[in-house]
Amino acid sequence: MLRLDRAIYDAIVAHARRDHPDEACGIVAGPAGSGRAERFVEMTNAERSQTFYRFDSMEQLQVWREMDDRDEEPVVIYHSHTATEAYPSRTDIALASEPDAHYVLVSTRDAGEVEFRSYRITDGEVSEEPVEIAGVDQHAVQTYMFGQTPTSVVYDCPAGN
């Protein structure tokens, strides 16, 4: 289960949309061991490509060092697919190097509706997890027409996953 603040969810989606059709990427840092995704950090896609991404190596050093100083870890590592589904590709799986991270995939292939899904990737195995967005206001929920509790919306895994 990935729990995300509404503001951070919005920031990830906005980043993906802004960089479309290039893939967008970044992290959400949080206190080490807590599983809480609290600090949103956009990263530069050094590849500037529509089909792959790579964190700029100097930027990654800076951000990773900052997390170390703050006793944080990358709780979420996100990137977008701009023409395919929000599911980890073989490359995504092969290169996943933070076993404790939640890998968020956003797809911007549809101009209207964004796909936002989360996965754990360890030892080459992918497992999808539900995403819970906290702090949803009632008006926004009405337009999405999802069933909801008053304070959170749970995006369940699609059937068959």
Added chain:
Amino acid sequence: MAIEVRIPTILRTHTGGQKAVEGAGDSLADLFTDLDAKYPGLRGRLITEEGALHRFVNVYVNDEDVRFTGALETKLSDGDSVTILPAVAGGALGFAAAAALAGTRG
């Protein structure tokens, strides 16, 4: 001669969980050989069979990406600090496939 080497989470299985270890060597290549003697298997995660630095591993010596300082030939001095970070990368299309499309070797 002592060089501090910071180890990323995914490689700490080779160092018994330690996030920083010490090594010695006049070059990065020598340092990795030295580390492999103490932490078997570590070198294989950093250097390919062809003897080059793995494409998706970032190594920094005193905050400089070694891709710009001579890669494995980078010279080291006593007191230098080396940081290893696995690259964060991926995407819809594989790197190898994309390189093949571009007509270059992946």
